[in-house]
Amino acid sequence: MARPVDIRQASGDELGITWEDGHESRYTWQFLRASCPCAWCNDLRIKGTSEYIAADVRPSMVSPVGRYALSFDFSDGHSTGIYSFEYLRRMCPCLECTGSEAGPSPNPLPEGEGFAGSSPSRLPGGEGPSGSGSG
Numbered sequence: 001m002a003r004p005v006d007i008r009q010a011s012g013d014e015l016g017i018t019w020e021d022g023h024e025s026r027y028t029w030q031f032l033r034a035s036c037p038c039a040w041c042n043d044l045r046i047k048g049t050s051e052y053i054a055a056d057v058r059p060s061m062v063s064p065v066g067r068y069a070l071s072f073d074f075s076d077g078h079s080t081g082i083y084s085f086e087y088l089r090r091m092c093p094c095l096e097c098t099g100s101e102a103g104p105s106p107n108p109l110p111e112g113e114g115f116a117g118s119s120p121s122r123l124p125g126g127e128g129p130s131g132s133g134s135g
């Protein structure tokens with residue numbers, strides 16, 4: 001069970017959480033708003049029609065929900081999301097948690113281009129005398 005030992009606004013536009021295992025997570029408000037776990041937003045994400053999230057969205061209030069979650073009153077009026085600590089920890093965007101490294105990746109990406117599906121048509125004027133003329 002993920003439990004935070006410290007929750008603070010790391011900078012003006014970020015939420016910082018230090019977990020009991022010493023790990024530190026940082027979430028921008030826009031990221032949190034876009035990751036809202038409420039049924040409404042979840043439904044939008046499934047349909048792929050997520051609403052536009054302003055870059056400067058921020059909560060007017062951060063409230064604890066019991067001892068297991070946080071809720072945010074976002075400046076765009078949305079406040080129905082309950083962000084459990086487990087959910088927050090799982091979506092930690094840091095490099096360690098996402099497994100991606102900064103800088104060029106050592107493995108070149110496989111190129112998948114070239115399968116356009118067009119069948120080769122007959123080349124114009126390609127029929128010439130064939131055969132080496134045995135005789």
Ligand SMILES: [Zn+2]
Binds near residue numbers: 040041080
């Ligand atoms: Zn929501």
Ligand SMILES: [Zn+2]
Binds near residue numbers: 023024092094095096
């Ligand atoms: Zn992390």
